[in-house]
Amino acid sequence: MFKEEWKQNEKGDEHAATQDSVGSPNLVLTLYGATGKDLQITGKAGDENNPIHIWSGNCTSPCALALRDKINFADLTGLARIRWNTKISGFHRIRPIVKLADGTWLIGDRADGSSTRDWIVSEFTPADVRWMKLDIARVVTTGNLLEKVDLSKVDEIGFADLMPGSGHGPGGWVDVAQIEVYARAVLRSSASQ
Template sequence: MSRRMVIASIVNSLILLSIACSVFAQQPAQGGANAAPAERRRPGPAPLFFREEWKTVTGVPVEHPVNQLAIANPNLEIKLYGAASKDIQENGVPTNVDNPLHVWTGLCEGPCALAFRDKSNYVDLTGSAKIRWYIKVSGFHQVRPLIKLADGTWLLGDHADGTVSDYHAYEFSINDVRWIKMDMNKVYTRGNLLDSVDLTKVDEIGFADLMPGSGHGDGGYVDVGWVEVYGKPVKRDGATSGLRQ
């Protein structure tokens, strides 16, 4: 064999060896650090904690101040916050797709908020917890998630939904929301966005409209139809601090 052929054979062997080593290096080690991501399990879907879709109150006009009689879910209590919240109205007709049963903030002369409280359980909003709601807005108004922790701390989320064209169903993960403290007497935010919040025991869940309503007709308000909250129920056996130090 000529010297040239020997050199070519050696070069080819080195190339094949290099390819083999590269393929081997890309194989994940059994039980090693590279296998860890495949072994981790994503949390399963959170169960439906509650759904509220409102109900018709007999003996009153179609538009009337919302109260406990408008709650369709027997496990829920309604809570209103802010001086203007007394003017949150229930409106709509169950069979009307253009004007379904909903609550409306158009008559609120200042910021207002509404929340739901399950009579038997807190809710754990960690993991895959989420909120779905069916809403419409007018003007620059938006619907923001509102929660009360088991220790009494009120928080408002930086997430906001709303479109002026028609009712739409929106869905968002709680994990994607950042929170800021609320003064619920006047329904406004305090301080800065929090770096970390313990959501394992949430007492109340609802929404806030931070702008005054414009009255009847287009201009400024929010319409909130049905609301669904997904999270794990936690029996009401005492409250713990909700903010991580």
């Protein structure tokens, strides 16, 4: 359905992630949490050791980002998959988040972050993930794991870092170089675009 690898600015420096950081013209970026605005873009195109990526180290509270396709909802049922390229520092983990068409936010029990030394591409099937409600304004979980979740109409897809960042250097942050979503597209009505 989509693949986002981020765009670097002309200076090629570290800077705040904005809509201009999104390479796909069909995707809308939204940052969440009290310090979501502190998510940064850094890295260099074509550098496999430091690809262009989102970095959460400046977030002093839990933060998240999500991407929304302007034309379609995503059907994340069945064999739909999400793949991302990540690197982690400290005890941080990256977790999938989704916003359902009815406005409900969920966060998955899937937590990637096995490497603090190198970039790791991992892939999972959202249908195999257990989900919990997410207070997106604070980026915190609420309630218990849900028994049933309908992922047939997902409005936004992204990730959350539930721990505050530690700033530059080793300590605690997540890097996300790309997100790929393999799902059936479900056309939005013209009123919701």
